[in-house]
Amino acid sequence: MGLRQDFELFCTATSLRGVAKTVKAPTRPLRCIWTAYVAAMAAFLVTCVCFIVTDYLSYRTVIQTTVVLNDPGLSWPAVTVCGHYPFTESGRQLWQSGQILSPTNFSRMLRAHALKMFDAGNHIGAEEILASDSKRVYYQNLEPDDAEKLSHTAQQLFIFCINATGSFMEMSSGDGCAMQLKLISLPDYFNCFQVQATPTIDSLTVVLRVTDSHHQHGADPHEQAFVQDAFQQASGFRVQLQEHDRFPEPTDRGIHVAPGKMVEMAYQPVRLIEVGSPTDACLPETIALSRRVLDLGRDFAYSQEGCLRQELGRIVLKACGCHFADLLRETPPNATHPYCGDYRRGVEPVLRSRACLQSLNLPSLRANLGDTHCLKPCHYHDFEMVSSKTIWRAADWQLHWLALQAKSFRDLAEASERLADLTASSEQRRQAEASIQSAKNSLRDFLTAKNLTAISGPQVLEPSGRDFAYITVRRQTRNTIQKTETLSLSFSALMSQVGGLSSLTLGLTCAFAVELLELCLLKRHRKKVSKASEGCAEVADNSLVPQQLQQQTGMI
Known part of the structure; x- marks a missing residue:
């Protein structure tokens, strides 16, 4: 049986819808119609399957939102507090004694360098140097310990701390605050404090002392500087809520708290569960919990932003030999590896450091690290916050x-x-x-006491009402909004859609694969039978030759 006969036999017996009609239809026009139908349905099926597979390989996701009532795993956020004005009276005494470089002397140093460049005709270089007259560059021209000495301590900053659980309140003052305070040194704020309260409380209240309430900026002869910060100076605090023990980002994610105001920050915890995929990978929870990031010797829990800043800091330190203040500093800056903006070593090293930073293309490195080494955690929390403020009448x-x-x-x-x-x-x-x-x-x-207003001792708050900031952080509910990311097209859904299209067009099922296998086996079996028949015929022909010779000999 030839190839044509095998094909016609397969078309007649296959389960594909319409294929049998291509050979069994009584007239040629009908066979042409059914052939065109089968070809069109096959092309349509292949095209649709290609689109579906492409959609599956793009790994699009959808978010399923549920509410976990009375969530037992409810987490309390860390509250990071940063003062807009970082300097204290004890810091001014260090300026006056000459123990620490004052802002005025820092500004004079910059202007002296700029004057030399200006006289040499390098106007662009002079402008770049004058652009460094800011608080964050001044921070880089100090030793890390000196920067902490200039700013407030926890005892100077915190007036009261109140933990509330139900109707019970636990109140502390000054250094007796019954919570963990973690010091964080940032170039924009100098000393920040991260309040890490116990997760069982219902609300947290802190009353903070505003250190610039009696200080007129520019009146101090040691603080005539920071011209570039004219539109960034403020009074009060920057406050951020984030996951427990994570490195903060107060400038990007914090809110302002004005002096003399009572600010309530009501938050709703949100748990996000990501799904890892080849196009958007994430870090499993067990691995994320085992990793830490370092800044000036202080360790923090893993976060994608913290990891990115740490890895970029390593790259800058290795390539340029200096610490970039915007990134994490695993080791404190020193004479061998100073800050990139440290003008105490001269103008030329600072300009070389800037050129090196520009040549590194940090945004591109950041994007690459975000897809490889510093993946986002598969499980993390966010805090949707609503803030309100009023006057505190206490x-x-x-x-x-x-x-x-x-x-x-x-x-x-x-x-x-x-x-x-x-x-x-x-x-x-x-x-x-x-x-x-x-x-x-x-x-x-x-x-x-007969007269409660007759008290002795120093006043807790000044009559002006601008030397404090009152902040309350509380949960909106004890429920957690859980957002679970899932693939919009899973593998089972992919097979279901392909199966539905196959059934809709040609009735293609898994039985078609068995039919192809059956065709191959029958073809192979037919070849074996054909070879066996040819062998028997050849043997029969060979046995007839001696008989014919004998007959011919007898006749002779």
């Missing part, structure tokens, strides 16, 4: 008695625990008894 005497109550009850609890400790020494027990008696006397003064 009186100074109210704060005095409230702080006294909180301290007295806390001292009573701690001293009672020490007395209950059987291993405590006699001196420790004596101190505990004295602490209990002092706390009782303080509480008795409050309970028996």
